[in-house]
Amino acid sequence: MSEVLVLIDHVDGAVKKPTFELLTIAKRLGEPSAVFIGAADKAAGAAEAVAKYGAEKVYTVDDAEIAGFLVAPKAEVLQQLAGQASPAAILISSNIEGKEIAARLAVKLESGLITDAVDVQAGPVTTQSVFAGSYTVQAKVTQGTPIITVKPNAAAPEESAGAGAVEAFAATVSESAKKARITKSEPRVSSGRPELTEAAIIVSGGRGTGGNFEPVDALADSLGAAVGASRAAVDSGWVPHAFQIGQTGKVVSPQLYIAAGISGAIQHRAGMQTSKTIVAVNKDEEAPIFELVDFGVVGDLHSVLPAAAAEITQRKA
Amino acid sequence: MKIVVCVKYVPDATADQQFESDNTVNRVAVAGELSGLDEYAVEQALQLKENAEDPESVTVTALTVGPEDAATAVTKALQMGADDGAQVVDDAIAGSDALATSKVLAAAINKIGDVDIVVCGMASTDGGMGVLPAMLAERLDLPQMTYGSLVQNKGTEFRVKRDGDTATEVIGASGSVVIAVTDQSGEPRIGGFKQIVAAKKKPREVWSLADIGVDAGEVGLSAAWTAVESVEARPPRTAGEIVTDEGGSGAKALADFLASKKFI
Numbered sequence: 159m160s161e162v163l164v165l166i167d168h169v170d171g172a173v174k175k176p177t178f179e180l181l182t183i184a185k186r187l188g189e190p191s192a193v194f195i196g197a198a199d200k201a202a203g204a205a206e207a208v209a210k211y212g213a214e215k216v217y218t219v220d221d222a223e224i225a226g227f228l229v230a231p232k233a234e235v236l237q238q239l240a241g242q243a244s245p246a247a248i249l250i251s252s253n254i255e256g257k258e259i260a261a262r263l264a265v266k267l268e269s270g271l272i273t274d275a276v277d278v279q280a281g282p283v284t285t286q287s288v289f290a291g292s293y294t295v296q297a298k299v300t301q302g303t304p305i306i307t308v309k310p311n312a313a314a315p316e317e318s319a320g321a322g323a324v325e326a327f328a329a330t331v332s333e334s335a336k337k338a339r340i341t342k343s344e345p346r347v348s349s350g351r352p353e354l355t356e357a358a359i360i361v362s363g364g365r366g367t368g369g370n371f372e373p374v375d376a377l378a379d380s381l382g383a384a385v386g387a388s389r390a391a392v393d394s395g396w397v398p399h400a401f402q403i404g405q406t407g408k409v410v411s412p413q414l415y416i417a418a419g420i421s422g423a424i425q426h427r428a429g430m431q432t433s434k435t436i437v438a439v440n441k442d443e444e445a446p447i448f449e450l451v452d453f454g455v456v457g458d459l460h461s462v463l464p465a466a467a468a469e470i471t472q473r474k475a
Numbered sequence: 476m477k478i479v480v481c482v483k484y485v486p487d488a489t490a491d492q493q494f495e496s497d498n499t500v501n502r503v504a505v506a507g508e509l510s511g512l513d514e515y516a517v518e519q520a521l522q523l524k525e526n527a528e529d530p531e532s533v534t535v536t537a538l539t540v541g542p543e544d545a546a547t548a549v550t551k552a553l554q555m556g557a558d559d560g561a562q563v564v565d566d567a568i569a570g571s572d573a574l575a576t577s578k579v580l581a582a583a584i585n586k587i588g589d590v591d592i593v594v595c596g597m598a599s600t601d602g603g604m605g606v607l608p609a610m611l612a613e614r615l616d617l618p619q620m621t622y623g624s625l626v627q628n629k630g631t632e633f634r635v636k637r638d639g640d641t642a643t644e645v646i647g648a649s650g651s652v653v654i655a656v657t658d659q660s661g662e663p664r665i666g667g668f669k670q671i672v673a674a675k676k677k678p679r680e681v682w683s684l685a686d687i688g689v690d691a692g693e694v695g696l697s698a699a700w701t702a703v704e705s706v707e708a709r710p711p712r713t714a715g716e717i718v719t720d721e722g723g724s725g726a727k728a729l730a731d732f733l734a735s736k737k738f739i
Contacts, residue, residue, distance in 0.1 A: 228619060228620075228621075228644075229609065254605070254639055255639060255640055257604065258609040258619070258621060261604075261606035261609040261613070262610065262613040264700075265610050265614060266613070270572075273604045289601075292492065293709060294708075295498075295703055295705070296703070296705045296706075297701055297704055298702055299700060300700060300701060300702045302700065334616055337648055338620055338648045340644050340645070340646060341645045341646070341647040342644060343642045345641060346643065405600065405603070406512065406597070414733075414736070431712075435736055437733075448717055449712070451712075451715050451717070452712075453716055454716070454717040455717075455719075456717060456718070456719040456720060461723075461726075462726050462729065465723050466725075466729045469727060469730040470730055470739050473739055
């Protein structure tokens with residue numbers, strides 16, 4: 159069976175959940191081989207983590223020489239690995255960096271690229287959601303090695319032990335790939351809540367919060383949810399841009415999305431319309447968001463959200 | 476100094492989109508416009524010019540690839556203040572994927588020649604892949620400074636603030652660069668009456684694929700490296716239950732709904 163390369167998405171060796179989803183998908187297409195590009199002393203831990211989700215092989219690449227450069231070196235590493243392994247497909251997480259690595263790799267390998275897949279089946283045939291979720295498209299790569307970036311929550315990660323055979327890979331990175339330096343990097347402060355793009359439940363606040371996100375935070379914490387925001391709330395400076403859901407922010411597709419004080423402009427819908435269950439709380443009964451919801455409450459979020467949070471906390475106890 | 480800003484002509488984002496029988500997007504039925512996210516790129520290109528030591532010596536060229544109507548995107552950029560425009564129009568381009576589009580753009584940038592800065596938006600408002608700037612950097616062999624929320628330069632030494640997935644980074648590079656900016660980089664200006672009039676007289680080039688040295692067989696739908704198998708309209712969401720909060724009834728009803736769906 160052919161190898162399927164899966165680029166491990168990690169922070170200092172801690173493997174992120176979407177990588178386990180990629181490994182689960184990779185098993186449908188061939189034999190999963192994970193690729194770890196990172197600090198040499200973190201490789202063993204990462205390899206152990208991905209073996210639990212079916213990685214038969216783990217290629218480890220020491221990034222000491224390339225960590226200070228943006229994107230391009232990782233695309234070169236994958237190009238060289240693909241040359242050696244002739245994989246049936248290459249799977250990468252659909253985030254900012256993942257898509258850019260995939261973009262450069264597609265040019266290098268002269269291979270077709272599909273981004274933002276919400277499902278991948280044997281073939282590989284991908285499913286994507288386009289035009290603000292109004293159409294579902296199935297597609298496949300017709301040239302070269304299929305390079306596919308997959309969105310979080312595209313599959314439920316399934317544990318299944320793989321051999322996890324570690325193989326150090328010595329890549330040679332060109333000077334050309336070292337043109338854009340990372341001169342400073344500040345990790346985003348963790349909120350203690352799930353990450354927005356990976357969360358199963360998201361509670362979002364908009365203009366209707368009036369800048370007070372406490373009710374949104376309270377409901378989110380009662381449900382173990384992530385907190386998001388509309389562009390109006392971000393532009394008003396109430397929450398950082400990292401919270402923004404919509405066309406120019408994060409595109410999410412959680413099990414449950416609760417929109418509080420968000421009217422539901424098309425740009426916001428584009429970022430959340432494919433959520434499984436949608437709930438809205440809004441004072442304005444004419445708000446377009448109510449056209450999408452499975453359940454809606456016409457009312458003031460400042461009273462409904464804290465009361466709902468208290469009710470939920472009590473029921474969970 | 477030469478700055479090229481890449482602009483895309485896209486269907487109006489608020490209109491209903493349609494697909495053709497060959498599964499490509501119908502780019503005629505829906506009125507088009509300059510992609511909203513590319514306006515931020517035009518703004519940054521203009522600021523780079525204005526902040527240069529000798530702004531008069533800097534030219535900002537708005538470059539687009541697309542059908543004849545795509546000239547609209549160039550016009551808008553000229554009205555904002557770009558100096559001249561260039562458009563690659565060729566029947567063979569229809570249906571091109573991002574890989575082919577980046578090839579055409581790279582060839583056009585090379586045709587313009589001696590370009591110091593290429594500026595792009597973070598993504599288009601239609602396809603929205605967000606991969607084109609990285610592809611351009613790869614093809615032009617220039618430093619990639621993408622997803623920028625702040626652009627600064629001292630001559631040819633550039634710094635771009637990048638709001639990445641898990642960290643906020645500062646990217647540094649020198650010489651010629653490819654920059655892509657987000658909607659956090661600064662509100663785009665709106666061209667005034669004088670500029671709208673002036674835009675009509677600004678020079679514009681129109682090139683075919685042959686003019687920029689790209690083989691027609693390498694682009695378009697038939698040469699795309701991906702194929703759409705099927706397109707299906709998503710069933711409209713049926714409106715759910717809406718309740719009105721009266722004296723705390725809303726919170727209880729919400730909790731009941733979440734419990735019925737097993738979220739609590």
